[in-house]
Amino acid sequence: MKHYTPIYVNTSGKPVLVIGGGRVAERKVKGLLQGEARITVVSPQLTPALEQLHQESRFEWIARSYRNGDLRGAFLVYAATDDSQVNTAVVEEAEAASILVNDAISSGNSSFITPSVVRRGRLSIAISTAGAGPAAAAEIRALLEQQFGDEYETYLDFLHQMRMEIKSRALPPVIRSKLLRRLTEMDILDQIRTGQFQWWTAEEIGDWISRNQEEM
């Protein structure tokens, strides 16, 4: 059985190339836009949704078929045409240049695969079946979306704010990690769910840190 190594790649501002402009390319582009990638699509045609996004200047479009050399300077590449020979040529060029590449037709050819993703602000849960059942990955995503609702967006923003505050203070590492752990033991999620949550003021955050520090 093949095992993949999951990683979250920082694509912000990075040049990412998508070859093909169909339904599959559209899904990859939408995911990449969330990752703030600098996207170029090479394809003679685009789906209506991609055309719309292109009109909004969300990506650059090279309106022709793929040519050898198109990958120059790319950080990541997606081969998403409906022609397996073209995708294979893209994979070969990518591998020669040591660029990570995704082949939408053949997972065996790809150096990485695209997971299904639940997004709640700073929280993202990625699901992969190692290519065995992409539709099952989507089904599991739908289940997780029910379990992890919008409250997680606020919750993660709160944790982020507290983490920044705690890290900005010159605390001994042991105390710092205990404080960070204690944060997740609080009933913040329930407060958000029941509409009782209120953002803490700088003073309240300071008080909480001092109080908990004393107890340690």
Ligand SMILES: C[C@@]1(CC(=O)O)c2cc3[nH]c(cc4nc(cc5[nH]c(cc(n2)[C@H]1CCC(=O)O)[C@@](C)(CC(=O)O)[C@@H]5CCC(=O)O)C(CC(=O)O)=C4CCC(=O)O)c(CCC(=O)O)c3CC(=O)O
């Ligand atoms: C290996 C991988 C490579 C990659 O694309 O990265 C791959 C490959 C292939 N997909 C195929 C088919 C379908 N894929 C989907 C949907 C998704 N496919 C995605 C990922 C992946 N698909 C990677 C593995 C992910 C994993 O590990 O599980 C998702 C999760 C993410 C995304 O694409 O953004 C997204 C769901 C997003 C969501 O809704 O959450 C649907 C359903 C639909 O379209 O509605 C179908 C039709 C039903 C079916 O066939 O199952 C085929 C056969 C093509 C053919 O027979 O012609 C291949 C080729 C092959 O089997 O190798």
Ligand SMILES: NC(=O)C1=CN([C@@H]2O[C@H](COP(=O)(O)OP(=O)(O)OC[C@H]3O[C@@H](n4cnc5c(N)ncnc54)[C@H](O)[C@@H]3O)[C@@H](O)[C@H]2O)C=CC1
């Ligand atoms: N990985 C995945 O998630 C999935 C993969 N697939 C596979 O992916 C393939 C593509 O699926 P769709 O996007 O639905 O097909 P599609 O027919 O909607 O789109 C194909 C796109 O590729 C472009 N194209 C064709 N030749 C090209 C070339 N030489 N250079 C650049 N662009 C070129 C076309 O202009 C079109 O925009 C399917 O044939 C299927 O085997 C299908 C479903 C899901």
